[in-house]
Amino acid sequence: MSNLATPSPESVILEAVTSTLAAWARGQGGKAQQAEDPQHSIDQIVRDTSNGLTVSVFWGSDNVSGESRMESEALMEGVVNVIMSRPITAEIDKAKAIRRTLDLCHDLRKAVTGISRDDVQWLQMSPRYAGKSPITVAEGKLLNGYLLRFNVLYLRDDPGE
Numbered sequence: 001m002s003n004l005a006t007p008s009p010e011s012v013i014l015e016a017v018t019s020t021l022a023a024w025a026r027g028q029g030g031k032a033q034q035a036e037d038p039q040h041s042i043d044q045i046v047r048d049t050s051n052g053l054t055v056s057v058f059w060g061s062d063n064v065s066g067e068s069r070m071e072s073e074a075l076m077e078g079v080v081n082v083i084m085s086r087p088i089t090a091e092i093d094k095a096k097a098i099r100r101t102l103d104l105c106h107d108l109r110k111a112v113t114g115i116s117r118d119d120v121q122w123l124q125m126s127p128r129y130a131g132k133s134p135i136t137v138a139e140g141k142l143l144n145g146y147l148l149r150f151n152v153l154y155l156r157d158d159p160g161e
Contacts, residue, residue: 009122009154010059010078016120017080017112017127017150018057024111028053028104030086038081042137045085045145053104056083060149064156074156080127083135084108085145097144105132105146112150124153 007015014034021032030053035041041056048054060079086101109129117123127150135143 009076009156010062012121013078013123013152013154014057014059014080016115016123017082020111020115021055021057021082021108024108025053025055028107030054032057034058041081041083042135045083045135045143046137048085051087053084053086054145055085055108057081065153075124076154076156078152078154079130080112080150080152082108082112082148082150083145084148085135085143087144101144101146105148109148112148122154124155127152 018032018034025032031050032055033044035044035056035058037058041058044056045054058081060081062076062078065075065077084101084105086097086104112127113129115123115126117125130149130151132146132148135145135147137143
């Protein structure tokens with residue numbers, strides 16, 4: 001008998017997004033990793049010393065969808081958050097650096113929304129882009145990066161909860 005917990009739909013979806021972005025970030029000379037929560041995500045970004053692109057992925061929230069496909073399965077609406085940052089010192093021209101960051105956000109968005117429901121158990125449709133906002137850390141320092149939000153629709157595997 002195994003002591004390993006059965007992966008939740010949320011953890012499976014989060015791993016799929018992180019894996020997709022890890023491959024994407026490597027192609028950009030950076031890295032992507034999963035965070036436990038928003039603070040852990042910010043810590044990963046701020047403490048990174050690689051002077052390159054850094055991506056951190058964490059689960060945002062979820063709610064029961066008003067719709068149900070079957071009585072035994074409830075649809076859930078979740079939010080996956082992705083923080084993407086790169087040092088502004090990576091470019092001498094700060095305006096060019098900011099434009100490059102926006103271009104990377106666009107490419108990151110395409111990578112996540114390109115995840116197919118056929119490739120991820122429980123996912124009912126590809127993630128939908130829900131917007132981005134700048135990132136400010138506790139010290140008031142504005143990072144050269146953004147928080148991107150993606151909505152996911154998935155089946156809860158234990159509707160009795």
